[in-house]
Amino acid sequence: MLKKIFPKTLLGRSLTILFMPVLLLQLVMSYVFVDRYLSKVSELLAGSIAAQVAVLTSVLEGEDLPKRDLMPLLNQHFGFEVEVLPPQSPPTTLETAWLEEYLMRALDLHLEHAFSTKLGEDLSQIYVYTSDHTYRFTFEAKRFFLKTTLVLLWWALLTPFLLLCIATVFMRNQVRPLRHLALVVEAFGKGRAIDPFEPKGALEVRRVARTFHAMRERITRQREQRTQMLAGVSHDLRTPLTRMSLQLAVMPETPDVLALKEDLQEMTKTLEGYLSFARGEGAEAMVEIDGPTFMEGVLKGVSSERIFATLPPEEWHLMGRPHSLHRCLSNLVHNALRYASHLWLEISVDEGGVSFLLDDNGPGIPVSLREEVFKPFIRLEGSRNPATGGTGLGLAIARDIARSHGGDIELDESPQGGLRVHLFIPS
Secondary structure, eight states: HHHHHSSSSHHHHHHHHHHHHHHHHHHHHHIIIIIIHHHHHHHHEEEEEEHHHHHHHHHHHSSSSSSHHHHHHHHHHOOOOEEEEOOOOOSSSSOOOHHHHHHEEEHHHSSSEEEEEEESEEEEEEEEOOOOEEEEEEEEGGGOOOOOHEEEEEEEHHHHHHHHHHHHHHHHHHHHHHHHHHHHHHHHTTTOOOOOOOOOOSHHHHHHHOOOOOOOOHHHHHHHHHHHHHHHHHHHHHHHHHHHHHHHHHHHOOOOHHHHHHHHHHHHHHHHHHHHHHHHHTTTTOOOEEHHHHHHHHHHTTTTTEEEEEEOOOOOOOEEEEHHHHHHHHHHHHHHHOOOOOOOEEEEOSSSEEEEEEEEEOOOOGGTTTTTGSTOOOOOOOSOOOGTOOOSSSSHHHHHHHHTOEEEEEEEEOOTSSSEEEEEEEE
16 A cells, blocks of 8 residues: 555655654644643633633622722723623523633633633633623733744644755755666667766765766677677678689589589578677667658568558657668568468557557467567477578567667467567657
8 A cells, every 4th residue: 555655756755754754743743732732821821811700700790899990990900801781691502612612611610600702813702691790801812822822833834844845956956867867778778879978966876877887888898899790700601601602603503503502592591690680780870760661661572462551640750770670570570471371560659659569360379488489599390491481580689679779579369360469669
């Protein structure tokens, strides 16, 4: 339950860790303040007012002095404005606030007559009902409840939110370098060019940024060395194959020579497949690719009777290396048509990227082997004879290209009865 409501971002979790203890502490302090200090002070003030009202009522009910002579004295020495009203009946129903209940309990303890109260923001009133008169005592509300107490209470409750605002400003500045680093890492994972940047932020964030720089340099250097090595290997292997091809071309076409030519062609094709897989994306740059033009090139040469394509109605684009993506999707299309009679291709575009769904009506691939077929040189047919399906590198090359763009390839059951291939390329 807590995992669902707990913030997912570093900024949200940091602010929660800072804010929640302060909020809980302030709530506890506010409760203690209301329960102990405010309640006790309110009881004392209410008891004082109730005692004075009881004494004044007893004096007014006496006959020692005329009531008109007592009024100025009561107002001067006790701070009450007393009015003598005709006898009235006390109200039957009373709606009291929580603070007014302290005064009601104190009056009930000190007075023998019926009474009622009316608290206001500036002036408050107490009505005492006797058999002959009704006395209205008017006094300043601050004698019972100070406004500074309410301000103090609100300050205790709002302080955590003020601290939250201040912490948010500072935490944003601390999280910003980490967000920038995350975007750089994501771009590098998608194979895109990264502009150099100066590590900023806390020492730990700078250390992570410097470590990432070192890792990126090592990976880039390894790619360059691999490309150079493959260029040398390609040259060393192509030279003897070319020499053999030329020698066979001038020889009489005997059955043995024809068999050697076929073996030489298979060897050349296999070598091209090995080098394509090992070379990966090479040094091709990431560009924005026009979707319709790209698909026209991929489906060129494919019989329209065997493939049913559903393309987006509007113009669409994708980010990637054109030749690498062309090789990736072409491998998937030709691999499907090698084992199936028809292929259904559906392309959908959204904010996240471009999805390619390829459904065929072939024999499909068992669930237990769907990850195995992505390994290099793995073929369900069991051999590596190109005449029976290639070298077993088609899906491996396709997934390698998809992942170098930050995407992936997944296999599933097809509604057409064969295999579904889902290729996703992020935007």
